[in-house]
Amino acid sequence: MQSEKVKAYLAFGAVSFFWGTTYLAIRIGVEVLPPALFAGVRFLLAGLILFTALLARGYKAPNASEWKHQAIIGIALLVLGNGVVVWAEQFVPSSLAALIVATLPFSIVTIEAALGKGDRLTGKKMLGLMIGFAGLVLLLWPDLQGAIQGTYLLGIIGLLLAPVFWSAGSIYSKYRQSTTRPFMAAAIQMIIAGLLLSLIGILSGELARFHFSVQGFAAISYLIVFGSILGYGSYIYALDKLPPSVVSMYAYINPVVAVFLGWLILDERLDLLMIIATVVILSGVVLVKSAQTKTKSDKSHNLAVKPDKDKSLSSPVAPCID
Numbered sequence: 001m002q003s004e005k006v007k008a009y010l011a012f013g014a015v016s017f018f019w020g021t022t023y024l025a026i027r028i029g030v031e032v033l034p035p036a037l038f039a040g041v042r043f044l045l046a047g048l049i050l051f052t053a054l055l056a057r058g059y060k061a062p063n064a065s066e067w068k069h070q071a072i073i074g075i076a077l078l079v080l081g082n083g084v085v086v087w088a089e090q091f092v093p094s095s096l097a098a099l100i101v102a103t104l105p106f107s108i109v110t111i112e113a114a115l116g117k118g119d120r121l122t123g124k125k126m127l128g129l130m131i132g133f134a135g136l137v138l139l140l141w142p143d144l145q146g147a148i149q150g151t152y153l154l155g156i157i158g159l160l161l162a163p164v165f166w167s168a169g170s171i172y173s174k175y176r177q178s179t180t181r182p183f184m185a186a187a188i189q190m191i192i193a194g195l196l197l198s199l200i201g202i203l204s205g206e207l208a209r210f211h212f213s214v215q216g217f218a219a220i221s222y223l224i225v226f227g228s229i230l231g232y233g234s235y236i237y238a239l240d241k242l243p244p245s246v247v248s249m250y251a252y253i254n255p256v257v258a259v260f261l262g263w264l265i266l267d268e269r270l271d272l273l274m275i276i277a278t279v280v281i282l283s284g285v286v287l288v289k290s291a292q293t294k295t296k297s298d299k300s301h302n303l304a305v306k307p308d309k310d311k312s313l314s315s316p317v318a319p320c321i322d
Helices: 002-030 035-056 064-088 094-101 104-115 123-144 150-175 182-203 214-241 250-266 272-303
Strands: none
Touching: 002 035, 002 064, 002 094, 002 214, 002 250, 035 064, 035 182, 035 214, 064 094, 064 150, 064 182, 094 123, 094 150, 094 250, 094 272, 104 123, 104 150, 104 272, 123 150, 123 272, 182 214, 250 272
């Protein structure tokens, strides 16, 4: 039992670190490879590897209706969510991308409230949203003071939209019943997203710019192994063995890892203002997520119902936009 707990915390540590490094790997990859094909090849290969391994272990492929369901989620999360992040990192530093994407909980609570699902926007959540917005203003303040290059501005806009797409896919996944097991769902989502992103890349003329290079191959390999397979596998394992409130702490660690590595390896910006902005943004995230946790725990206490562990994992909200 103790060894299982140790493994679970090691898995949590792997998620916290490796998902933080994916922003750096993406930035390195898009320096030499076109974005849509770069992301498409990554997801297609990772999905096929995982799908084949699951079939070998006795997992059953889902029926046609489940493929359609997983396609919707995969397009929202990986094509419109992650794909936009990959495209934006051509123009925006990896550290900045990670901090903007860290505002994902703001999009989720806002969309759920607008749709009349989930919890209402309480005063604590509103305060968290305002603090997070203030942190974004601080983060972008040096750029707002001067002339912003067109492609850089487009990259920032893309990064602000990416969490919205990811949130929409996550909310759809959360409220739509699924019979597909988490690993199989992830594999299918990656295969479909990989095919679609690759098609987008080919149709947009990226094939002529997709040449083998050590840097590009290393970035794709790293993202397949540590971002998709090991990262997601560790997340599912940790979620199965540890309380969700503990596992969700990875969201506060990922941006810090990304900011530090961006500064250390790519000489990206890391000044006092950025440190303050990081603290402010993550403080807003903490407020929003703690308000959600409190509301959910209150509901669970009032209902006095023990959740079905298998059902809770049958259709997980996708954890990471990387």
